[in-house]
Amino acid sequence: MSGPILQLRDVSLSFQGIKALNALSFEVARGEICALIGPNGAGKSSLLNIINGVYRADSGSVTFNGEQFIRIRPAHAAHLGVGRTFQHNALFRHLSVLDNVLAGLIRHSRTTLLEHAFGVGRDRRETREFKRRADEIIAFLDLTRHRDTVVATLPYGVQKRVDLARALVGRPSLLLLDEPMAGMNQDEKHEMSRLILETNASLGTTIVLIEHDMSVVMGLSHHVVVLDYGRKVGDGSPEEVRKNPDVIAAYLGTAH
Amino acid sequence: MSFFIETLVGGLLAGVMYSLVAIGFVLVFKASGVFNFAQGSMVLCAALTFVTLRDKGIDFWLAALITLAVMVLIAIAVERVVLRPLVNRPQITLFMATLGVSFVIEGLAQIVMGASVHELDLGIVDTPIEIGGVQVSQFDLIAAGTAGILVVALSIFFNKTRVGIALRAIADDPQAALSIGIRLQTLWQIVWGVAGFVSLVAGLLWGARQGVQFALTLVVLKALPVLIIGGFTSITGAIVGGLIVGAGDSLAEIYLGSLLGGSVSTWFSYVLAVAFLLIRPAGLFGEAPIERI
Amino acid sequence: MSTIGTEAIEGFNPSHETVQSTRDRLRAGSVVVLLAALAGIPLVANDYWLNAVLIPFLIMSLTALGLNLLMGYAGQASLGSGGFMSVGAYATYNLLLRLPELPLPVSLLLGGIISGLVGVIAGLPSLRIKGFYLVASTLATQFLLEWLFNQYGWFSNYSTSSSISAPRLAFLGHDLSSPTGRYLLTLTTVVVVTAVAARLARSQTGRAWMAIRDMDTAASVIGVPVSAGKLKAFFVSSLVIGIAGALWAFAYLGTVDARSFNLDRSFQVMFAIIIGGMGSISGNFLGAAFMIFVPILLDHFGGGVFGGAVDPGQLENFQKALFGALIVWFLIKEPRGLAALLSRAWTRLASRINR
Numbered sequence: 001m002s003g004p005i006l007q008l009r010d011v012s013l014s015f016q017g018i019k020a021l022n023a024l025s026f027e028v029a030r031g032e033i034c035a036l037i038g039p040n041g042a043g044k045s046s047l048l049n050i051i052n053g054v055y056r057a058d059s060g061s062v063t064f065n066g067e068q069f070i071r072i073r074p075a076h077a078a079h080l081g082v083g084r085t086f087q088h089n090a091l092f093r094h095l096s097v098l099d100n101v102l103a104g105l106i107r108h109s110r111t112t113l114l115e116h117a118f119g120v121g122r123d124r125r126e127t128r129e130f131k132r133r134a135d136e137i138i139a140f141l142d143l144t145r146h147r148d149t150v151v152a153t154l155p156y157g158v159q160k161r162v163d164l165a166r167a168l169v170g171r172p173s174l175l176l177l178d179e180p181m182a183g184m185n186q187d188e189k190h191e192m193s194r195l196i197l198e199t200n201a202s203l204g205t206t207i208v209l210i211e212h213d214m215s216v217v218m219g220l221s222h223h224v225v226v227l228d229y230g231r232k233v234g235d236g237s238p239e240e241v242r243k244n245p246d247v248i249a250a251y252l253g254t255a256h
Numbered sequence: 257m258s259f260f261i262e263t264l265v266g267g268l269l270a271g272v273m274y275s276l277v278a279i280g281f282v283l284v285f286k287a288s289g290v291f292n293f294a295q296g297s298m299v300l301c302a303a304l305t306f307v308t309l310r311d312k313g314i315d316f317w318l319a320a321l322i323t324l325a326v327m328v329l330i331a332i333a334v335e336r337v338v339l340r341p342l343v344n345r346p347q348i349t350l351f352m353a354t355l356g357v358s359f360v361i362e363g364l365a366q367i368v369m370g371a372s373v374h375e376l377d378l379g380i381v382d383t384p385i386e387i388g389g390v391q392v393s394q395f396d397l398i399a400a401g402t403a404g405i406l407v408v409a410l411s412i413f414f415n416k417t418r419v420g421i422a423l424r425a426i427a428d429d430p431q432a433a434l435s436i437g438i439r440l441q442t443l444w445q446i447v448w449g450v451a452g453f454v455s456l457v458a459g460l461l462w463g464a465r466q467g468v469q470f471a472l473t474l475v476v477l478k479a480l481p482v483l484i485i486g487g488f489t490s491i492t493g494a495i496v497g498g499l500i501v502g503a504g505d506s507l508a509e510i511y512l513g514s515l516l517g518g519s520v521s522t523w524f525s526y527v528l529a530v531a532f533l534l535i536r537p538a539g540l541f542g543e544a545p546i547e548r549i
Numbered sequence: 550m551s552t553i554g555t556e557a558i559e560g561f562n563p564s565h566e567t568v569q570s571t572r573d574r575l576r577a578g579s580v581v582v583l584l585a586a587l588a589g590i591p592l593v594a595n596d597y598w599l600n601a602v603l604i605p606f607l608i609m610s611l612t613a614l615g616l617n618l619l620m621g622y623a624g625q626a627s628l629g630s631g632g633f634m635s636v637g638a639y640a641t642y643n644l645l646l647r648l649p650e651l652p653l654p655v656s657l658l659l660g661g662i663i664s665g666l667v668g669v670i671a672g673l674p675s676l677r678i679k680g681f682y683l684v685a686s687t688l689a690t691q692f693l694l695e696w697l698f699n700q701y702g703w704f705s706n707y708s709t710s711s712s713i714s715a716p717r718l719a720f721l722g723h724d725l726s727s728p729t730g731r732y733l734l735t736l737t738t739v740v741v742v743t744a745v746a747a748r749l750a751r752s753q754t755g756r757a758w759m760a761i762r763d764m765d766t767a768a769s770v771i772g773v774p775v776s777a778g779k780l781k782a783f784f785v786s787s788l789v790i791g792i793a794g795a796l797w798a799f800a801y802l803g804t805v806d807a808r809s810f811n812l813d814r815s816f817q818v819m820f821a822i823i824i825g826g827m828g829s830i831s832g833n834f835l836g837a838a839f840m841i842f843v844p845i846l847l848d849h850f851g852g853g854v855f856g857g858a859v860d861p862g863q864l865e866n867f868q869k870a871l872f873g874a875l876i877v878w879f880l881i882k883e884p885r886g887l888a889a890l891l892s893r894a895w896t897r898l899a900s901r902i903n904r
Contacts, residue, residue: 052770078772090767092760094828102753103760107772109753113781116752117745123752130753166771291681341881348626351681352823353880355816359873366866480685522696526689533678533686 003066005030005174005206006051011060013046013230020046022230023060028174028223033200033207035217038227044210045087047227048176051208052077052084064174078107083172085163087179087210093152097143097162100151101134104169137169141195157188161195168199175199177209181216189213193220218242262390263506269396271502273461276403277479278486278494279410280454285488287423287447288339290350294358296476298452301365302327303459303468307374320456327452330361335448340441362473374468378460399461406457410450411491419446481529486540493541501525572899587736591729599728600801602845607739608796609837613821614746614830615789620819621827622750623782624762625675629687630790631814632671632694635807636664637791638798639704642805646706653720657738657795664791665784667694672783676776679765691812698807705805718799731800738796742789747830749785758782759828790818820872824879826886835887844868 006028013021020043028034036044049055051062053072062069064080072080092100109130115123138144141161146154151162160180167175180196181189193216199205211217217224217238224241226234234240234247241247277299284292305326309319338353380398384391414420422443462472482501486493508524532540590603612630619625641660644651651659671690675683698704718725718734725734749755757778760768769775798805817840825836847868883889 054766054770074766074769075772075774078770084770086767086770090764092763092767094763095756095759099756099759103756103768103773104771106753106757106760107774111753113749113754113785116754117749117785119748119752127753170772338877338881345880345884346680348680348684349880349884351626351684352819353877355819356873356876356880359876360870361873363866363868363870363873367863367870371862371866477688480688484682484685517700519696519700523689523692526685526692530674530686530689533682534674537678537682 003030004028004063005065006208007063008047008051009061009063011047011050011057011062013043013050013055013057019230021050021057024227024230024232025060026225026232026235028206028208031200031204031206032222033196033209033220034223034225035221036208036210036225036227037212037214037217038233041229042227043230044227045178048084048178048208048210051176052082075107078170078172081171081173083167083170083175083205085160085167085175085177085180087182089156089159089163091151091159091162091166094150096148096150097138097146097154097165098131098134098148100162101138101165101169102130104166105130105133107170134169137165141165141168157184160184160192164192164195164199168203168205171203172205174206174208177207179210179212181211181213189216196220258389260507262392263510264503265390265392266396267503267506268499269393269400269502270506271499272400272403272407272495273458273465273498274475274478274482274501275407275495275498276454276458276461277475278482278498279407279491280451280458281479281483282488282491282494283410283414283423283447283454284451285483288335288350288444289347290339290354291347291483291488292451293351293354293476294334294361295451295455295479296473297358297361297365298327298330298455299459299462299475300468300470300472301330301361301459302452302456303376303463303472304365304369304374306456306460307376307463307468308369310376311374320460323456324453327456328449331448331452332445335441335444339444358473358476362470366470371470374463376460376463376468378464380464395465399465402457402461406454407491407495410454413450414491419443423447478525481525484529485532487538490541496540501528504528568896568900568903571903572895575895575899575902584740591732596728599732602841604728604732604735604801605797606837606841607735608793608801609818609821609841610834611739611742611793611796612790612818613825613833613837614743615786615791615793616818617822617825617827617829617833618746618750618758618789619782619786621822621829621832622755622762623758623779623786624765625672625679625779625782626681626684626819627687627786628684628812628815628819629671629690629694630818631810631812632691633664633668633787633790634794634797634814635694635698635810636667636787637661637794638805638810639698640664640791641795642798643704643706653718653725653734657792660795661788661792664794665788668783668787668790669780671787672780675779675783688812691815695807695811735796735800738792742792743830743833746785746789750830754778754781762828820876822886823876824886826888827884829885829888831891832886832888835891839887840872843871847871 004027008027009025011021011024012019024043024047036047038044046055050057051064053074053076056071062072064072064077064082067080078084092103095103109126111121111123111126115121135144135147138147141164143158143161143165146158146162151159154162160182164177164180167177177196181192184192196207196209197220200207209221211220221238224234224236224238225232226241226244226247234244236244277295280295280298281292284290284295302323306319306323309322310316314322334354334357338357339350342350342353380395383394385394385397386392414423458475459468459472462475466472478501482494482497484497485500486495486497505521505525509518509521512524513520587603591599594603612634615633616627616630619627637660640663641656644656644659645653648656671687674686678686702708718731720734723730725731750758757768757773758781760773761775761778761782765775768778794810797809802809821836821840822833823836824839825834826832847864879886
């Protein structure tokens, strides 16, 4: 398929009269890493929430893989191949790393309640197959030694990687990462950047991410979109954005 | 037609009494995000304490004062012993904890003061009077009037005083409430204390109406649909919800009950509440929370 | 950083895995011993023990299991357990009465399935609401069902009293109406249903339930079918509770009585899983044991402690206050209930053995 994987046209959203997003339009090309930047409250998370259907836009449209949506449900978005990680910890905290990752495969399941209850039919084979795929991703993200640990007891940086594994295991074509490096130290950020680049390169996943650390964004992304108070103030390659006077005024110029 | 109006008016008057219990819930919910299932047992406990004191020959006002002190002490104890250790836990856990509290209060109150049915005479004669061709119970009218006055007083208290403003603030942002200069825990204790006072008034009115007995705790089950219909965070909602449930129950008992064979009031308000929930999950006057992830 | 601390300790403790496997062996062994003991009990126990202690304990465990699947695994709180028990009891009664050619296990299962379907309808509001709003809507179910079975005579075959006597219990020509027969019927049902439910809880269905419980928004975003998962939880839960209700009527009380499935029963079941441990299979048995044995113990020893004759009403009040206080204590101190306490005890024992 050719053309952009994701297209937003005039998307607006408001909460109780306050505009979070104002007639926002941009495109994400297939196979690129696109960073959304902007000060807190610029509407970045809201934007991700619209793309995968957690929020409903007041107006405008989202086109994913050539299909246009006014409203998409989160589960439907997942089925179409939109993966997502979360800014705040949204793991299944009482489950092990393996179970968290396996949950990311449930939408690919073909087995029924009865097969699960009695362990008959395709259930055993599917369970084996899913475990294999989960273990593959767990190894890819260097989580093997935490495989059977309950996630709530893991350090924050590791939890962020589990979140990524859970999103990645279903092999999404578009992956939305909401501040994947928040609260990490320099080493952890470095490691996470490497994993994101490797995901993009070896699996061919298109990635849209939100990040505050400018050095990370500039080193990682092919394409940067700058938001300020729900408006787009910059859109282009990292170099172009860095030179854009509006962007400097709105964001880069302020002490961050 | 006049029969219809009589049923409606009777229902509305009973509804005001439901509102009274529901307001106790709203206050506690606004302050601490707890659906306090123990409100019903607090009503029973208040009525039992008052009646027991009166039976010992203690003066009406003194008995009321002592009961109020007991209720405030219970409220503060619940806040300290149960809610404080559970802060930051899921709402449903807090709900189950208040369920446990209601069993403790009911059990202890009946161990100390007995489980037999007590008469409670507030000195209000209950002869029906006629207003504009409609028969109305005088007791219900006075009870509804009392409840109404209390509702207005509470609204003023929570809209005009520092405590009230802080209370409204913490629903949005606990930090902001602190900047008003009232400690969160002090605020909780004040609110639970007021909830204890509301229980006392509700306990007296309901106790005088049905006798002071275990069944008083069941008013909590009537108040729940009231809250769902009105919204958990709105005093206005509690009043309107109470009126809707009161009127709905008595009209349903007469008109729907005759079709289905009676006793529909045991479930009617709940089915009504579920219908409201499905159409407007935050209630008529509640605010829907924005889900953030 | 306590989390890093425990990790470090685990890393420095090479025997950790052996302790864990010893613990699992100890656990499995104790389950086998317990099952053998339960199967052998009719040889030694008298009828009082079977009728008044073991049968209600086993059925209460099954009811708790049903609610635990819904509340402990799928995170959907319900106070409708009593109602679903009554659906199972009345459905099975009518199947035994109107289709006597069906074998007993089939009638029990069909009764459970009917209860499960009612559960699906009762679970529909869970697609829009959660928390205690959902509790309120399950209360609507509870009250509606109580009223339904009281109001319409067809369900109780127009019996004049509100309680109706159960049909004779028999399977493959064996009469099961003796205490031993009813006990073995109950034990077999409980073991089979528990085994299936335990498997389900570990399967993909169970994983989906726990995902919905822990974080429903994230679950839907990663493609877990949240609505279907909730309705399945309501179905399976009500099915199990329905079978338990039928056993309660036929194997325990010997009568179908709507009053024994009232709101107090729903509270009792919820308390059993809070005390026993939410999200745990063994917790159901521990919680049920607690709810059934403690009142009996209080009854027996209450007289001694309080000096002679004790008003049974007072004992009941005391019990109520005690249970209420325990609920609060468990919620504050050990939200995973007796099961977590027991699991820690096994680990301690295992590490002592390995030393």
